[in-house]
Amino acid sequence: MPAESNRAGGAEAQPEVHPLAAPLVAGHRRALARAITLAESSRPDHQQEAQRLLAEVLPHAGRSVRIGLTGVPGVGKSTFIEALGLHLTGAGHKVAVLAVDPSSQRTGGSIMGDKTRMPGLTADPNAFIRPSPSGGALGGVARRTREAITLCEAAGHDVILIETVGVGQSETQVAAMTDVFVLLTLPNAGDELQGLKRGIMERADVCVVNKADTDPAATNRAQSELAAALHLLTPRLADWQPRVLQSSALRGRGLEEVWAAVQDFMSSPERVERKRRAQTGTWFDDLLREAAWERLSAGIDVAELRRTRSQVLAGTLTPVQGVLNLMPPTGA
């Protein structure tokens, strides 16, 4: 990848090409950071620029392993990402760390922004850490994160680690944009899984009992319990049975096994392609409906919408009647 660096200066002089495209594809960190900032901007001209840039670099994207990571607070996510990330950069990979925190309204000020959580990766030239974007229009945080993935991939990052931060829909959103979804748990998994959002365990492709060193016996027990529970659940993919592993990120143990499971998952291009296509299709359909709603709701009086919704919730109006009242079928 460093061999390609001189492409950054190789201006092809086409007026349509966005000036960030070449340095971004050449892997310049600053170009990548600026491109993500552009994509995160809600200014219409920035948005147009960002869409042009994304279209230009899209052919360079897609060649990475997208790993989602989730787990309750205290499970050791930062330490795990730091350890796994350094393990991977040490093995020659270029790693990007992103986060999804729908609750974050602080621009650049999310928990992820606190790079002191991952001092090793922060100092590593082959790692790129980006805080969670804040809301924005169509598609919100999920859109900004997906665009950041594309940009990181185009910049040559072949491992993208996407962390869930905060509450809300972040786990579901991250699971819907990653190839391998990893659930970190603690040795006392039985109690702790109760704190997880519903449906998260069913989305896990890999479960890792972290902090295994603190209580090996409990860790083994948790591993068996999780394996038994996952065996009972319907596998999300017909050709992948979720794995349950152990790790001690603090002591650097178990990371090779996690990475081996990830590679195992990725070893079937058909499986990855099928999963990505399904994710993309759902995302596109959701975006279409969201865009349609944004468009139409602009013509709906907010107070009327709120009043109608209250009536529906109070049971004095059926949902269908509420919708018909707001959008009369005779049409404008």
Place this chain on the structure above:
Amino acid sequence: MPAESNRAGGAEAQPEVHPLAAPLVAGHRRALARAITLAESSRPDHQQEAQRLLAEVLPHAGRSVRIGLTGVPGVGKSTFIEALGLHLTGAGHKVAVLAVDPSSQRTGGSIMGDKTRMPGLTADPNAFIRPSPSGGALGGVARRTREAITLCEAAGHDVILIETVGVGQSETQVAAMTDVFVLLTLPNAGDELQGLKRGIMERADVCVVNKADTDPAATNRAQSELAAALHLLTPRLADWQPRVLQSSALRGRGLEEVWAAVQDFMSSPERVERKRRAQTGTWFDDLLREAAWERLSAGIDVAELRRTRSQVLAGTLTPVQGVLNLMPPTGA
């Protein structure tokens, strides 16, 4: 309820009142059947009539236990519904049996239409059985079933059993419209749960190992396994831990226990109210977005939509770009 029958003839002579409203609320079966047929019709004038009727009877709806039932084919759903339904009519309840089968395109010809599956209930004057509706416009099968629930409730049915039929989204749809979602399993639950759709077990408020008489030892084992798995899963409701019971519908055993669990769930009006409000809110928001999409998509060329979606799936266009192409932000 028979005491109210004379209300059917008691014309209040208000021209706005739909002629089916009074006999329906009086509990006349034929009026109920005709009202559901009206609601299922896709003719615009029928739809307007149906909405008027629904609005009129809405104050009489909501006072029932809505029980969803799911399970793989062969689990004995029909026998279970027949046995539970007769148990309940025997105890003085008025029972309605509905079905959700999104795959059914045959009007009135769905599997549920085969009333020979439930001969006892079919002949029972206190039971009302209705086949799964077919598709239709806004809201589809789920909407028709929700409207049928409202009409059955208004007709005095205080227990609504809604069965999932066929494949697809029926389990999710039924879980989203019922108070208590019951998952029927077989004694060999370990193997059989693999055949369930993902996320179904997590939605169960009550699990029942049916056909317990065929293999008591396996039934006990399945019960323990299910209880352990459900304990590991995050409960959907903070104040309800899913129950795992046994039954032999064929021998009429375990039905009291299932009904007791349902009543237990319903014993907290706050819990039921909270669940129903959440269901209604989600349904309303989904319908709004669907209506907006229906409205807007009418102006989108189908071939262009298909072409754009292919490009998005092929990765040559980002989903956001696809949406922006189909719905340029500059407006019409």
